[in-house]
Amino acid sequence: MSEASQGTRTLSELDRVVSYHVRTYRLDCRLPGGREETREVATSCLRIGSRRGNDLLLDDPAVSRFHAEIVADEHGYRLRDLGSHNGTMVDGYRVHDIYLKPGSLIAMGQCVLRFEPLLREAEVAISEDEHFGPLLGKSAAMRQLFATLERIAPTDFSVLIEGETGTGKELVARALHEKSRRATGPLVVFDAAAAPAHLLESQLFGHAKGAFTGAVDARVGLIEHAEGGTLFLDEIGELPLSLQPKLLRALEQREVTPLGSHEAKAVDFRLVAATNRDLAAEVNLGSFREDLYYRLAVVRLVLPPLRERPEDIPQLVERFVHAFVDDEPRARRIVASIGDWRALRAFPWPGNVRQLRNVVEGSLALAGDQLPVTFDPALGRRPDALPSPSSTPELDRPYIEQRDELLSRFEEAYLQRMLERHDGNISRAAESAGLDRAYFKRLLRKYR
Numbered sequence: 001m002s003e004a005s006q007g008t009r010t011l012s013e014l015d016r017v018v019s020y021h022v023r024t025y026r027l028d029c030r031l032p033g034g035r036e037e038t039r040e041v042a043t044s045c046l047r048i049g050s051r052r053g054n055d056l057l058l059d060d061p062a063v064s065r066f067h068a069e070i071v072a073d074e075h076g077y078r079l080r081d082l083g084s085h086n087g088t089m090v091d092g093y094r095v096h097d098i099y100l101k102p103g104s105l106i107a108m109g110q111c112v113l114r115f116e117p118l119l120r121e122a123e124v125a126i127s128e129d130e131h132f133g134p135l136l137g138k139s140a141a142m143r144q145l146f147a148t149l150e151r152i153a154p155t156d157f158s159v160l161i162e163g164e165t166g167t168g169k170e171l172v173a174r175a176l177h178e179k180s181r182r183a184t185g186p187l188v189v190f191d192a193a194a195a196p197a198h199l200l201e202s203q204l205f206g207h208a209k210g211a212f213t214g215a216v217d218a219r220v221g222l223i224e225h226a227e228g229g230t231l232f233l234d235e236i237g238e239l240p241l242s243l244q245p246k247l248l249r250a251l252e253q254r255e256v257t258p259l260g261s262h263e264a265k266a267v268d269f270r271l272v273a274a275t276n277r278d279l280a281a282e283v284n285l286g287s288f289r290e291d292l293y294y295r296l297a298v299v300r301l302v303l304p305p306l307r308e309r310p311e312d313i314p315q316l317v318e319r320f321v322h323a324f325v326d327d328e329p330r331a332r333r334i335v336a337s338i339g340d341w342r343a344l345r346a347f348p349w350p351g352n353v354r355q356l357r358n359v360v361e362g363s364l365a366l367a368g369d370q371l372p373v374t375f376d377p378a379l380g381r382r383p384d385a386l387p388s389p390s391s392t393p394e395l396d397r398p399y400i401e402q403r404d405e406l407l408s409r410f411e412e413a414y415l416q417r418m419l420e421r422h423d424g425n426i427s428r429a430a431e432s433a434g435l436d437r438a439y440f441k442r443l444l445r446k447y448r
Contacts, residue, residue, distance in 0.1 A: 022042055022044070022072075022121060022122055022123075022124050022140075023042075023072060023117070023118075023121060024040055024041060024042045024117075024118045024120060024121060024122050025040075025041050025070075025077060025115060025116060025117045025118055026038060026039070026040050026041070026115075026116045026117075026118055027039045027041065027056070027113045027114065027115060027116075028113070028114040028116070029056075029058075029111065029112075029113050029114075030111065030112045030113075030114075031058070031059070031060070031110075031111055032059070032060050032109075032110045032111065039056060040118070041055075041070070042121075042122035042124065043055065043072075044071065044072045044141075044302075045069055045070070045071045045072075045302060046069060046070045046071075047066060047068075047069045047082075047280065048063075048067050048068050048069065048070070048108065048113075049063060049064060049065050049066040049067040049068075049082075049280075050063040050064065050065055050067065051065040051066070051290070052294070053066070053293070053294050053297060054066065054067075058108060058109070058111045060108070060109040060110050060111050061109070062086050062108070062109025062110060063084070063086075063108050063109045063111060064082070064083075064084035064085050064086070064284050065280075065283055065284060065290060066082045066084075066280035066281065066283055066284055067081070067082060067084045067088065067108050067284075068080060068081050068082055068084065068088050068106075068108065069082060069280075070100070070115075073308060074308060075099060076099045076100070077099065077100045077115070077117065078097065078098070078099050078100075079095065079097070079098050079099075079100050079104075079106065080096070080097045081095065081096050081097070082278065082280050082281040082284060083281040083284045083285055084108070084284060085284065086108075086109060088106065088107070088108055089106070089107035089108075090104055090105070090106055090107075091104055091105055092105075100115045101115075102115070102116055102117055103115070103116065124144060125144070125147050126140055126143035126144045126146070126147050127143045127144075127146035127147040127150060128143075129143070129146055130142075130143065130315070131146070132145075132146040132149050132150065132175050132179075133171070133174065133175030133178050133179060134171050134174060134175060135149075135168065135171055135172065135175055136312070136315055136316060136319060137309060137312040137315065137316075138311060138312060138315060139304075139309035139311050139312050141304040141308060141309050142304065142309060142312060145301065145303070145304075148299075148301065149172070149175060149176060149179070149301075150179075152176070152299050153175070153176050153179035153180050154179070154180060154181060155180075156270050157270075157298045157299045158251065158270070158271045158272070158273070158295060158296055158297075158298045158299070159173075159176060159271075159272045159273070159298070159299045159300075159301060160236075160273050160274075160275070160279070160293075160296045160297040160298075160299070160300045160301070161173065161272065161273070161274040161275075161301045161303065162274070162275055162276070162278070162279070162300065162301065162302045162303070163274075163276065163301075163302060163303030163304075163305070164276055164303075164305050164352055165276050165351065165352065165354070165422065165423050166306075166351045166352030166353055166354030166355055166423065167303040167304070167305060167306070167352045167353060168303060168352075168353050168354075169234065169274035169276075169303060170189065170232065170234065170274070172272075172274075172301065172303065173187075173189075173230070173232040173272040173274065174187065174232075176230070176272055177229070177230040177232075177272070180230065180270070182228060182229045182230055182270060184228075185226075185227070185228035185229025185230070186225060186226055186227075186228070186229035186230075187226075187229055187230050187232060188222050188225050188226040188229065188230070188231050188232065189232045189234065190203070190204070190222050190231065190232070190233055190234065191234045191235055192233060192234065192235045192236060192237075192238040192239050193234070193235035193238040193425050193426075193427045193428065194235075194425075197240060200239070200240065200243060201243055201246070201259050202219065202221070202259050203221065203222055204221050204222055204223055204243070204247070205221040205223060205246065205250070205256050205257065205258055205259060206218070206219050206220045206221030206223075206224060206256065206258035206259065207219050207221075207258050207259035207260050207261075208258050208259065208260035208261040218258070219258075220258075221256060221258060223250055223256050223267055223269060224256060224265065224267050226267070226269040226270075227267055227268060227269060228268055228269075229269065229270070230269065230270045230271075230272055231269050231270070231271050231272070232272050232273075232274070233271060233272070233273045233274070234273075234274050235274070235275060235276075235425070235427075236273040236274065236275050236279075236296065237275040237276075237277035237279055237282060237288065238427055238428075241287065241288070241289070244288070244289045244292045245289070245292075247292065248289065248291060248292045248295055250267070251271060251292075251295050251296075252295065254266060254267060254268065254269075255267060271296070273296050276428075279293055279296075279297075280293070305349070305352055306349040306352045306353055306355075306356060307347075307348045307349050310344075310345040310346075311345075313341065313344050313345055313356065314338075314341055316353060316356055316357075317335070317338070317344065317356070317360055317375065318335045320356070320357050320360040320361070321334050321335055321360060321364070324360065324361055324364050325364065333371060334364075334371065334372070334373050337371050337372030337373065338372065338373075338375070339372070343375075343377060344356075344375060344377060347377035349377075351423075354423070359375055359376065359377055360375060363375045363376055411443060414433070415429075415433075415440070415443055415444055418432060418433050419444075426440060426441060426444075
């Protein structure tokens with residue numbers, strides 16, 4: 001059965017779903033050639049561009065493949081340019097990231113969109129459950145995600161999971177696998193950012209004996225290991241451009257050719273990929289293949305950050321307390337002793353659910369047997385400030401000595417905090433710091 005036919009059958013079988021109301025807005029579009037059309041939007045994220053895969057297609061050569069997006073959040077409607085070649089104008093000014101106001105005129109190439117929020121709301125399906133596999137949340141955003149997961153889990157659609165670090169992308173992949181017809185098969189997890197670039201091809205596709213120096217035996221790749229199951233490819237945005245055509249062929253032909261071999265091997269697997277990058281913007285920049293993006297994003301899931309669903313925090317804290325405290329009655333007493341959730345709900349949680357889990361674990365360790373336990377968000381805070389030099393230099397010590405000492409303190413703090421910001425991902429930390437990955441690793445070795 002083809003993915004399309006299987007998907008059509010499965011998507012019609014969803015039940016046990018309720019609905020909630022979402023804000024809507026209207027886009028009055030003035031298009032090339034004098035054409036006009038109106039679009040009413042009720043989705044939380046609308047992608048605009050000139051190629052398929054967008055929610056709003058603009059047939060204009062001056063519009064990039066993935067040009068911009070409008071995201072509804074707690075503050076309003078946020079327009080973000082996705083690294084387009086010709087830019088996005090709002091009310092005559094070129095913008096990168098801006099909140100729209102009623103009547104804003106958005107220009108992309110020769111297309112002009114007039115934004116107007118509407119007073120009426122639209123109904124959107126959400127799951128009646130407050131969990132899906134290991135995922136938890138009573139917020140509308142999470143239950144809308146659960147409704148989508150319930151629909152796509154039984155299919156073989158490729159899935160692209162996007163979201164900030166710590167939002168639970170691997171948990172989504174595990175949940176999809178556990179609820180799929182492939183649940184009895186293997187779930188193979190691979191982090192493309194953690195593997196040395198020169199070994200990526202061998203690890204994914206395998207290699208023949210003698211394929212390269214040191215290849216004394218043939219090796220089966222991870223795609224083959226996922227036979228009958230699911231391959232979760234984390235940090236897909238780190239996959240080198242040179243390997244992307246080979247992954248595309250594996251997805252389209254359902255076969256792999258090991259490195260150093262001319263014999264293709266059939267393989268039956270489902271791919272779930274994840275990234276904290278904006279792959280649509282990477283496509284515009286030429287660092288990610290457009291055809292591979294389309295093939296990955298048959299279903300695209302965007303995980304909400306924790307700061308946008310604070311109502312889920314009590315449930316998550318309760319789960320983590322029970323995970324860390326073996327004594328069930330004591331765990332219940334700890335949760336019951338939390339009288340004021342305001343500090344936890346108001347904290348922005350830059351590290352998302354992972355950071356909340358760390359705060360709960362750290363607070364429990366500090367509290368020992370005491371009650372009530374104070375869950376202090378400061379335990380999970382990622383400091384951005386760097387150490388500052390002393391305002392009173394020691395004039396009896398040489399200049400070079402004090403300068404080198406200060407530089408070392410800065411360097412160590414900078415590297416450590418950059419790593420914390422990217423959850424230990426050296427490739428992302430080095431890119432964010434504007435440094436070569438190998439040089440970043442050499443600097444790290446000085447302080448470890």
